[in-house]
Amino acid sequence: MKEHHEKLRVKWATERMTWKERKCNSVVWSDEKKFNLDGPDELAYKWHDLRKQKKWFSKRHSGGASVMVWACFAGTSKSPLVFLGGKQDGTKYVTFEDTLLPFAEDLPLSWGFMQDGAPCHRARVAKRWLFDNFISVLEWPPYSPDLNAIENLWGILVTSVYSHQRQFNGVDSLSECIRDAWDEINNETLDALVKSMQKRCVEVLLTKGKKIDY
Template identity: 40%
Template sequence: MARASFLSLADQSKVEVMRQMNCSLHKMARMIQKSRNVIRRYLADPLNYGSKQKKAGRPRKVSSRDERKIIREASNSTRSLKDIKADLSLDVCKSTVHNVIRRSGVIVCQKMKKAPKLTDRHKQKRLDFVKANLQTRWENILFSDEKKWNLDGPDGNRHYWRDLQKEKRVFSTRNFGGGSLMVWGGFCNGKKMELQFISTRENSVSYQNTLQKAIVPFFRLRRRTHTFQQDNASIHSSNSTKNWFAAKGIKVLDWPACSPDLNPIENLWGSLVRRVYKNGKQYGSIQELKDALQKEWDAISTAELEQLVASMTDRLVEVIQKNGGETSY
C-alpha cells in the first residue's frame, strides 16, 4: 500500500490522541497506515506542520440555472443529496449540492436523530473498550445485529426537504406500520452471512437456533482466529446463550453497552433502509418486503463491507477524542 508523505488533519488528530496514550511510533504508523518518518516530522513541530503547503482554490462549479434546478428537485422531496446530484447529472460533490440548498433560505432538512443516553459509567466502559482493542484485527470480527422492518417504512420520524413556502407533506400509515418482520444479519470483512428472517418475539433458544444456521458453518474452521460480535440484548447475554457459545467454541467480543455507533452493521442497515424504502416506497405484503430485503442484501458489495470494517480505527479514535461520548458514526 502506498503511503502518503503528508498527514491530513484527520491523521494529525489521530496521532495526537495516540501520543497522549503513549503509543510507540511503530504503533502509530501501523494504526494510520503512514510511515514513521512522516509521523516523526509532524511530532517534531506540530504547530507549524504543513504551513508551507499550498492550497489551490477552484472556481465555482454550479451555475445559477443549476442552483434553481437543485432547489426545485429538493423542494418537499425525500431525495438524498446523492439522488439529487445523480438526477440532475451534476459534476459536483454532495457538499456543493447541500450548500446550494442551505443558501436558499426556504428549505430545511427536518430530521430527529435517535441516540442512547450515555452515562459517565457508559463512557468509561467505552474508553476501556477502546484501550482493550487498539490491537484488534477487525477483519477477523464477525459483526451482527437484528433489525425490524415495517411495510409502511422505517420506524422513527421520516424526513424530507421541506419547502417553507409550501404545505407540509404527510406520510400515510396503517396501524402498527401495516405489519413488520425481524431480520438478523452479519458480516465479517468482505463476507456476508445469510440473511435470517426471525420471529419478532425472539428468546434465547430461538436466537441460538438462528446462530446455528447463520454462523456455526462460518466458524467451523475459524474458531482460533475469529471472534463474534453482538450487542447486550438480554437474549444475547443470558446464561443459556453464553453456555451455547462455550459449547460451540466461539469467542464473543466484550461489547460496551449503548454503543450502536461502534457497530459498522448499523451503517449497513442505514444503507439498506435507503435502498429498500427509496422515494417513500411502501409494501403490500410481508413477502414483498422480504424479497426486496433479500435483493438489496445480495447486492451489497465486498468493497462496501471492507470499507465499513476499515472505519473501526477511526471510530475508536473518535471515542477517545470525545472522552467516551457518542461518535459521528
C-alpha cells in the same frame, strides 16, 4: 448515556486502537433488524449509510406487520440473511447455528463474535449455546450502536428498501426487497466498514466516550 458508560467506551476503544488488519477482519459483527411494511421505526439516521449523505425518513405510524432479520459479516464476507419469526428470545436465538457456524468455517481459528446487550443475547440458553460451541464473545460497551459496523449495513438496507418513501402491501414483497438489497452489498462496502473501526476508536477517545457520528 452516563459517565461510567462513557468510560467503558473509552476502555473499549483504547484496547482496539492497535488492532492490526488481520485481527479486525476476524471479528464477526452481528445484529437483528426489524423492517415494517409502512416504513422505519424511527428516523433512519440512527443507521446511516456511510457512503452517502444522511437521509431523513418520516416516522412511521403505529400498526402494520413487520419482518425481523438477523445477519453477520466479517472482513469482506457476509452471511445469508436469516428471517426470524415473532419476538426473539434466547431459545430462538440459538437457531442461528445453521447460519453462524457454517459462516465461521472460513474464518481464522481465532475469530471473535460481536453482539450487543439485547436480552435475547444475554439469556442463559443463548450464553450456554455460545459456550458449548466454543464461540468467543467479545466484550461490548453498552449504548454503542455507533461502534457496531453492521448497524451501517442496516442503514444501507433502510435507504434501499424505503427509497422514495416506499411502503409495502405484504411481508413477502418486503422480504424480497430486503433480500435483494442485502445481495447488492459488495466486498468494498464491507471492507470500508471494517477499516473505519480505527477511526471510530480515535473519535471515541477524542470525545472522551461520547457518541460519535456513525
